[in-house]
Amino acid sequence: MERPLTDNLRADGQPLSLREYMGCGGYKALGDALRGLAPADVTKAVKDSRLRGRGGAGFPTGLKWSFIETGPGAPEPRYVVCNADEMEPGTFKDKVLLLGNPHLLIEGILLAGYAVQAQAGYIFLRGEYAEAGRRVQVAIEEAYENRYVGRNILRSDFSFDLHLHMSAGRYMCGEETGLLNALEGRRANPRGKPPYPASVGLWGKPTVVNNVETLCCVPHILRNGADAFLKLSKTSDGGTKLYGVSGKVKHPGIWELPMGTSLREIIEEHAGGMQEGLGLRAVIPGGASTEFVLEKDLDIPMDFDSLKQVKSRMGTGTVIVLDDQTCPVSMVWNLEQFFAQESCGWCTPCWAGLAWVAETLFAIEHGGGKPEDLDILDMHVNLLGPPGHTFCALAPGAIEPLESALRHFRDEFVRHIEQKHCPYMARQSAAGVE
Amino acid sequence: MLSEEVKRKIEKETRIYPTKQAACIEALTTVQREQGWVDDAALTEIAGLLEMTPDELDGVATFYNLVFRRRVGRHVILVCNSVSCWVMGYDSIRAHLEQTLGIRLGETTADGRFTLLPIVCLGACDHAPAMMIDLELHGDLTAEKVDAILARYV
Ligand SMILES: Cc1cc2nc3c(=O)[nH]c(=O)nc-3n(C[C@H](O)[C@H](O)[C@H](O)COP(=O)(O)O)c2cc1C
Ligand code: SF4
Ligand code: FES
16 A cells, blocks of 8 residues: 555665655655645645544644635735644654654645745644754755755745744643744743634734644645545545554554554554453553543544544544553553643643542542542543633543543442552552562 | 853744744753753843743743753653553653662752653653653663663763
8 A cells, every 4th residue: 555654764764865855756746836736726635635634633634724814915924833742642653754754744834835825834843852853953954955945945936934943841832822832932821712823823923733744644645636645545534644552562653554444453463462461451542632442342443533433532543552451540540640740720620620630540549549539530521521611622631531431441440449459459469560 | 151152052043933032942951951950040041132031931941841940960861651651661660760779750869960750751652661861762661771771871
């Protein structure tokens, strides 16, 4: 099968140089677009390709771009911001593209920039991705030197500046309006929506924010047409998807597969199934803020719509496996601790609620749980889960693993409370494992 | 006092944004690369360069996991405690680090060689458990591997 995102990656793990990237058709889509396509044609191709955002929410990319007002009198400058924050626990997919083919990302950003007639772009990269930062910076400089970025790109009248912004680590920077505040040098608290970034974004100007993988899909669409992109997929959404698996499987990793590949195929064929002696109990399909899916439901296709049937979401498409020897209550405690810590503190239900959730789970896991603790957890599910009760989507995202754990593993919570200890701990120490 | 070179780097970074304030994270991390952490004097000086108040800049500095507003050791160990690493044995790696170094999370060894801190997912979940030392990534950790890695940081 064709893998537009990863087919050209070098076997030695080094990034493609500009020349190597051009050798496999790189920057051709950009050249053709600048010479032969109106900006609106680029947006139309992306719309027709049914590309949906790979940052987790699956928003249709072409539609997002079409919200940007262009033409005479439209507000300027306009910006394209690439979200390379990738801090969702269990997610490690954008890194593959940033490390392996930074020019693919740059071409995607330029095409987005041309489509919305933007003047500048920023790649917002998490501080821990230091090596990716070095590679992206080298690629940007190469692109400037060869007139793919800067003034009058490829002698057209399109000019676009591109810069790398190295962040310093905080989950909230990935939320798109928190990201805009962070880029402006403020605390990454989110902004009220509306207005959306498409009308009031970076420094108050119209801004498109897209994920790394989303933008990396764009050159293929322009080069081969929307239909070819649609055909890569097994479902009605276009393209391939970078799927990942971590946890106690034989071969954790990332694979580019047709959109809609089943969870079972990803885990059994690509990740090699479970390690010897372990069974698979459930998975979190797409990063920490998605709902547990039970083993019996693994035949479901991994795409934006199918997982709704089992009350979950594809999220970032990176699967975290829960094996049958790991305590689900403890796992949820770990997750909620993360969310409580990374809450930006802007709204009370989130900062106070998630801390309470994490403390309650700690108590249950460590033998101090009371029967009414389950009511406390349920209360938080109802208070924080529905959208609109908090200022941004961090809190509802935090509730997804909790709500689904209470739904699927309620008896495990009860056992912890009744036995006043974690049953898995007992099993582990009996087996001599620390 | 910030060195002329650091000031030049900060000034250069401000040119990629329409406002000076936007360069503040890069300014903080530039200073930190030089001296390990950001003390009050450096913070005040950066704030002056970027036309911010020190409080405003401190509000940003303290928002981030990788900006240190307290003195740290020569090397900072960031051990990932997020979900995939936790499933793959974070607890025993943390215990091994604490035992070997004789410190708890959040502390610095008496000789000032290492500071040990927890960190959220490093995006290395396929090589869990993972840690980072001075922004260099180490994965697939075992107790023996940790010992060999630590020996490289003097
Ligand atoms: C707390 C939080 C963290 C997020 N982190 C990221 C991230 O690291 N990378 C990302 O692309 N999107 C992240 N998102 C989603 C973004 O807000 C936004 O939807 C996305 O960048 C849009 O790009 P897309 O349409 O290409 O998916 C996060 C959302 C929330 C609520
Ligand atoms: S939901 Fe949480 S992270 Fe989002 S604004 Fe409120 S406190 Fe901040
Ligand atoms: S959970 Fe540790 S690197 Fe992702």
